[in-house]
Amino acid sequence: MRDTAAKDVTTIEGLQRNDLHPVQKAWMQINVPQCGYCQVGQIMQAAAFLKSNKNPSDKEIEEAMSGNICRCGTYQRIRTAIKAAVGEMK
């Protein structure tokens, strides 16, 4: 929490503007979540990552997302959705 002092923080509630964020759209299109508990973190991680890297390689996606654990094992769909979001954001 200390690290966020005097910083702008965007949470899932602030991610979308008028429409869903491309990452959220991709998440729906690919039907990513199962229990969903980790998905807010996955989505925010992906959205933040794609802000700094508009055209990531598979390896870069892998690395960026490696800290987010999903107990349901939705990793394949997460990967597919991120690629779909990259396409959408181009």
Add this chain to the structure above:
Amino acid sequence: MSTVENVSRRRFLAGGVIAVGGLALGVRYFRSRRESNDLPHDTHADHATLHPSVYVGIDPDGTVWIVAHRSEMGTTSRTSLPLIVADELDADWKRVKIEQAIGDKRYGDQNTDGSHSIRSFYDAMRLAGATARFMLIHAAAQKWGVPASECDTDLHVVVHRATNRSLGYGGLSRAAAKLSVPSKKELEFKAKNRWRYIGKGQVSYDLEALVMGQAIYGMDARVDGMVYASIERPPVLGGKIKSYDNKEALRVPGVLQTTTIEPYVPPPAFQPLGGIAVIADNTWAAFQGRRKLNITWEPGPNATYNSDSYKKELVETSHGPGRVMRSIGNVGAEFAKGGKAFEADYYVPLLAHASMEPLVALAEFKEGKVTAWAPTQNPQAVQDIVSRELGIPKEDVICHVTLLGGGFGRKSKPDYVAEAAVLSKKVGKPVKVVWTREDDIKFDYYNAVAAMYLKAALGLNGRPTAWLQRSVFPPIASIFDVNAVHGDPAQLQQGWTDVPYDLPKSSH
């Protein structure tokens, strides 16, 4: 300048009790009746104009309320069971609203454990849908003055094709409600080739809420005036507090008090394990205060338990004869022939369920009744244990079911909800018990250890002529009966005695 773009989802819950009940499920429709606990069991479906089953109700505006009575932890049964009702009813899925049931025996089995929600409730869901459809058809037939046999349904309407007339479900709901509920043998179920949804693939009813961060889990549950608890439990199962000092804990800002929880009376049977709860106005303070507790434990009857020696005992036991659960031919005689044989020992360690969402429960004890909100796989078991722990009738325990951040069977065991209820009674406020990840791993009802011994004799063609397998493990029944030593045949049928291979002689 700092801007935090966070309309916390928790803020939506500021209304208290009712908001949790309504929002918990991604059903964004609040019920004023639930603001009081006067009618704790009712659903929208119960109060709908046409209400032919506990699972379904139809209102004059055409809204179809379907009750999800099983818990949702990612398998999407909260969507697929209502979908079966909607299909049999020929309802428009877009006009269906799903509401989550509280724990209530009128719904039948709610223990969402063992992967059987569809298998066990497929027929019940079709029955609910077909019953409503029957009544709507008969109501339309009466209005038109034609035989019901000439009428049929299409998407959310009853049709009379001969005269090209149709009437919507909503408009028919009042007339249908006046008819008597048909018996099962009067019903005609939809032919498979007319199914709209079953087997066609459908995304979760909650998908948008999940993706927008609006889904409410047990960890999100919140009511006005609640406090948070973190519990230091006995490091050895069955241990007791010998003495403790809470002075340092009470100095932590945010910590309000500490309170003890009685140790369980064997067998464990989902009772709280006992210990000391640190009550605080936020989880962080409760966690920090707990670290400052100074407790001397009386380890109790399991003080000498040692994983290595227990393993040794299990492995040695597996080398001698046990209770035979399935036997074909004389395995011993085949081995005695002295042909080629193989032996092997296997051992599986304790396995924690490790749900993504650690155990958590919110409970309020008020005027002799308990209202709980929990990510539980078994709300009726919550009613049972809370009723036993507090000595109140089961009907006075209302358990709301939130979404679950994983369950894996751990959340069928209601011990964590009992902790919250016990603490709420002691503290006089709603209490939310939050388990840390470490608690979740350390105080699990683990998948048990097991030592297995296998021996097989091979014939000249390389196929087994005899097969012996033994497994030694603490059975699930020992949770409820300290003297239980053998596995339950029903559980052994899940892979141990129902070995699918064609073995001429075998012993299990």
